[in-house]
Amino acid sequence: MQKEVCSDISSVLLKVIKSIRENDYSEINELSNHLIHNASIFQDKFSVETSIIVYSLSKIFEKNNVPQKDFWKKTVLILKKSADYAIRNNEKKFSESMLELAVMLKKADKDFEEEIGYVLEKARVSKAGKIHEHGISLGRVAELLGISEWEAMDYIGKNSERKYAKEDVKKRYSNFKSRVKKR
Amino acid sequence: MSEIIAVDSSSIISLAGNCLLCVFEKFKKEFDVRFLIGERVLGESITRAVESRKFRLEGMRVKKLVDSGIIEIVKNQEVRDLTAKIMEHSNKCYRAKNENLKIIHWGEAEMLAISKVYHASTVLIDERITRMLVEKPEELRKLQEERLHTPVEMSNEEVRAFKNLISNASIARSTELCAMGFESGFFKEFEAGIEKNVLVIEGILWSLKNHGCAISGKEIKSYVKMLN
Numbered sequence: 001m002q003k004e005v006c007s008d009i010s011s012v013l014l015k016v017i018k019s020i021r022e023n024d025y026s027e028i029n030e031l032s033n034h035l036i037h038n039a040s041i042f043q044d045k046f047s048v049e050t051s052i053i054v055y056s057l058s059k060i061f062e063k064n065n066v067p068q069k070d071f072w073k074k075t076v077l078i079l080k081k082s083a084d085y086a087i088r089n090n091e092k093k094f095s096e097s098m099l100e101l102a103v104m105l106k107k108a109d110k111d112f113e114e115e116i117g118y119v120l121e122k123a124r125v126s127k128a129g130k131i132h133e134h135g136i137s138l139g140r141v142a143e144l145l146g147i148s149e150w151e152a153m154d155y156i157g158k159n160s161e162r163k164y165a166k167e168d169v170k171k172r173y174s175n176f177k178s179r180v181k182k183r
Numbered sequence: 184m185s186e187i188i189a190v191d192s193s194s195i196i197s198l199a200g201n202c203l204l205c206v207f208e209k210f211k212k213e214f215d216v217r218f219l220i221g222e223r224v225l226g227e228s229i230t231r232a233v234e235s236r237k238f239r240l241e242g243m244r245v246k247k248l249v250d251s252g253i254i255e256i257v258k259n260q261e262v263r264d265l266t267a268k269i270m271e272h273s274n275k276c277y278r279a280k281n282e283n284l285k286i287i288h289w290g291e292a293e294m295l296a297i298s299k300v301y302h303a304s305t306v307l308i309d310e311r312i313t314r315m316l317v318e319k320p321e322e323l324r325k326l327q328e329e330r331l332h333t334p335v336e337m338s339n340e341e342v343r344a345f346k347n348l349i350s351n352a353s354i355a356r357s358t359e360l361c362a363m364g365f366e367s368g369f370f371k372e373f374e375a376g377i378e379k380n381v382l383v384i385e386g387i388l389w390s391l392k393n394h395g396c397a398i399s400g401k402e403i404k405s406y407v408k409m410l411n
Contacts, residue, residue, distance in 0.1 A: 037333070040327075040331060041279045041280055041284060041333070042280075042282055133330060134331055135312060135330060135331070136284070136285075136312060137286055137287045137288055137291055137312035137313050138288075138310040139192070139193075139227075139287065139290045139291045140291075142288070148227065148231045148235060148238070149193065149290075150196055150200075150231065150232055150237070150238040153193060153197065153200070153309075153394060154394065156395045157197075157392065157393045157394045158393055167401075169405040172353075172354075172359060173359055173362060173363075175353045175355075176305060176353060176355040176360075179305055179353060180186055180214050180215075180305070181186065181215050182213060182214055182215070183212075183214060
């Protein structure tokens with residue numbers, strides 16, 4: 001991992017722990033966006049996956065529908081471990097601990113598992129939309145996040161905040177018309 | 184000789200999501216055009232969709248268009264080689280934090296390669312980053328800089344190298360295709376009972392936008408004014 005990526009991930013995970021303790025799910029959601037810049041620039045799997053997991057945690061927290069009593073206790077322990085591995089740039093251990101967290105999220109119980117699966121899937125698509133807004137093509141973000149362009153387009157069309165530069169619609173249209181001839 | 188239109192998966196997806204794939208067939212009947220896609224676009228537009236449950240029906244509809252020859256697949260080494268070169272240079276056009284930004288995907292590069300090799304007059308793509316790279320690379324740099332909150336450098340040398348590899352084809356979106364379809368009467372079936380015919384194309388353009396086509400509300404307003 002790049003040094004900057006290591007320190008950003010570690011910093012975000014420690015802040016997530018603080019927000020869990022303070023019951024601040026909106027802050028956790030915001031923290032998932034902090035990693036989007038690095039995900040867009042370095043396009044490293046660590047920033048991408050951490051952003052997805054953190055966003056998913058914010059959604060679970062928001063719904064406040066966790067069956068296991070010690071769910072958050074376990075989550076905080078894994079996040080602490082992950083932050084430590086990130087700052088030490090131990091990619092292997094970091095990946096393992098994030099995977100441990102993802103598996104724990106999915107295995108809570110069957111009903112919850114489906115909801116979690118859905119949350120993780122939604123998180124992936126949401127982050128694809130965010131990275132696309134930062135100037136990375138649709139095809140590239142779909143590849144980076146491991147989703148199809150179909151899912152990415154579906155989300156981006158309905159959710160993305162896209163700022164558009166001034167376009168000359170008449171010029172584009174007449175250009176197209178002039179190049180196509182009737183049979 | 185037919186006009187060649189190289190098609191990206193983003194346009195196919197926008198149209199499929201709105202049950203407007205018929206526009207390809209109607210266009211081909213009315214105008215002397217060939218719609219070409221490459222292996223990567225085929226993979227995304229059909230294979231990937233059919234493998235999923237959510238988009239399987241749309242994928243099967245796209246497959247029908249390919250099977251019937253409305254959309255043609257091109258597979259040749261010249262396109263593959265040019266795609267690799269386009270990828271190489273396009274992904275060196277911008278740098279941030281000492282890192283080259285990988286901004287486009289193989290499918291988008293392949294579409295540009297097809298347009299060059301087959302002398303396409305038009306490239307059909309709904310996705311805006313590739314379009315900005317081709318038409319307004321400096322504006323793309325500014326967008327990235329603004330969103331990434333970090334300086335983004337653009338290599339004029341790499342942009343020139345990239346532009347030398349691609350064709351002079353104009354860029355159109357599914358919106359331009361449908362606007363022309365509207366003027367050619369493709370959507371007459373929707374006009375019965377509608378107060379103003381132009382409301383039909385307005386509805387179509389907004390639906391395309393909601394399915395991911397990069398068109399702004401302002402542009403749609405301009406279209407409505409123009410086609411009224």
